[in-house]
Amino acid sequence: MSAVPIPGEPWAAASAGVTVQRGTRANQLALAAGILLLLVAATLPLWGESSWMREFVEIACYFVFAMMWNLLAGYGGMVSIGQQAFFGLGGYAMLALGNFAGMNPFVAVPLGALAAALVALPVSWVAFRLQGGYFAIGTWVIAEVFRLGIANIPAVGGGSGTTLTALRGIGKSTRESVTYWMALACVVACIAGVYLFLRSKQGLALQAIRDNEVAAESQGIAVRRMKLAVYAVAALGAGLAGALYFVGNLRISPDAAFSVNWTAFAIFMVVIGGIGRIEGPIVGALIFWALNKFFSDWGTWYLMGLGLLAIVVTLFFKKGLWGYAQERWGWSLFPTQRRLVG
Template structure:
């Protein structure tokens, strides 16, 4: 629990709750890995859907909640990753499960020139600009006949693979991606670079005065967020087996990510987890109500943000001190050394 010892104090980085959760989480992951051998195929499909929601929301939270860059165009990388995976599989014979990683890498690479345009804008202009960029992506792929144009196309690279193999491999890929995203984001936020990112979010001028390379840090986070969004997109369309521009580049993806993060808690790892599970449950129960369902989501978001400004988990953390993924450093009086 102790990172370093100061005269009369201890610097704490973990809590008993976080240590206990780490053990419980490891057990749950091991148990979840065996699901394909005893569970229903529908359970695996539902988990893959939740995993895609969570990964996408986690990346938006990293970008906006920790980096202060509010984007409403992350669906550009979500769809781009999905299309790259499909083209690699259908046209070049690349295994779609390998294509998931390659699609994510392609999204990260395309984010570099995109950032040169997006970073010219600030505040609300940045948010609107990213949306416009995503629309350019959508219109571009809508005019590519090789991938079905506006109507989309089907992933044919998985033909000949048994249903069990396809669904179980997709499920395991989703499980691995979820674990890696949580662990890597957690370790990043606990590092010096994580502290630098928080400093940039709070005050760019002050962060720059302390020697932080603001431009490079924001670019790195933007690329990482694009990689995660592309990973979620490629994974989603491997499970869905079909892609279209309207589905891949819909602004609803970012709207839903904002909903999940704001409901669960902005600027904490637990927030997207809670938000993704709640959104999935609401989607399964009320999606058939169409526009009334969307209005209900908006009303719920308004109520939660008014009553719980830090989200559901943020409120629990403030009220009871719960923290499953503690990233802050806390000073505690070392009673034993003080007495000496």
Template structure:
């Protein structure tokens, strides 16, 4: 069924309006970013409010490869994600020295450092940003179709990759680290190595989302690329859909797209409505909307839970009799301290 939907979606550029493709690229970028945040925080327990740093780095990496290195911008999209992942390695050395709330605040500070640094680079337009001139040789229809197909492939790869990872032993180890880091380490799990791997993968996904978004937008600026709104909207989507579930960002992204499409013109009231909806879901649907549906009706598109299955023969076999304690001689048996002595 999923394969049929993907095939049908792949034919969309041949019969749909161009506005549909542009909207899909935008929501795909938000979804991939939210999925990576869910992997980092929902499954890894690392709550970051600075993941926009890697989104911006991915966008600017794609821009540099396209405008200055002469690379095809569409081929530069995954390389933008790779650039963000490589930068995440030294950044993690600083971020992992912080714990809890300090980690969250520290990641935001790191994102601001990158934003201010890029804003002072004249080659990429400084604070006002610049245009992706490498796409001038592409016709509009070709450009939009290629961007759409890359977005579709990125979404499928993101969902499949996260699902397969969570079904593996490494995914189980990651959730053990989230639940109790000390206990996980005592069981032989390489906690720091696993956290570094997930942090790097999440940075790659964020960079991929940024490169994808700005190759479709044709223009990039530090304020747009490193805006904290990216992380705020990702948290909204994950919380609404259900944190710690693959379906959560999917449901949250669809709800966010619908609200943004029909109510974004309301300005401040739109943002207040998003906040109010998040509060209501947090209070009454603590596991998110999909989590509530899963708990109530058993819905699950991507089951990652594991069940302990015992054989029927083992379940029916009687327990071995307990060894009888040796009888004590009445004369030598003394009552234990605090035990009642019965009189005959």
């Protein structure tokens, strides 16, 4: 727990005994449990089955992508349905560096994410000219432009896609272990990065922009620069998830990489778990993975079930499952708010 005196009259703060609380004992216990779980998870390749590692990589990709969408929309107020553009770009950049530049694909994963972030800078010039629903549809159109463009490049297999051949010289067990460790590192970095950012002044500025851009700008916040930074970071995370996913999948195609289903699934996870909360994508990703693993064979009924679950949650748990638990029992694993306590 960290507490600092409230700015103002020193005698008033001292006499009232009021402090600003930014953490709780439950938060400290959760941190200790998380570190212990991380240490156990890091040893999984030494004793676990390969199928477990593949499942974790899949969950990690879902989670990182959903967390970035939550940062963009839940905290920044920029509702995009075209984040799959950067997911696909990250995957294809990784493949190009591996297959054509002779680079180790695992080294190419972060470089693919960086390439997606760099592409987001000129793309933002077009996207930020749109507002509200037009912004959402515009980002989808941009993603479709990338999909059609990649589908017309024969060097990467065109519309049918291609295989990541750069991993042929690496053994299966080594490949699966390294992919798993990279996925684990990405999850930890994503949670820690978003948490520290939201606790900073820049995080407060972003949430102020989400609530009212005009009021935020009147208080001296550089609105456009902050939105551009968050848009680029969200693209970086989406590109990282895409590069990591296709390193594990070994094959990529435009329809798989740039499918709108990626953003639809991210929205589902964030809404189910709780939008505007770090814990939301974690809960949502676990629920979505479980539903996908055990019920995806049901075909149309599975998709109808996802839709029904989303409707029920939005009607009866308007802040998501974790938001409901937080309001009812005060649960908060990653507190970013500041509370006045006496």
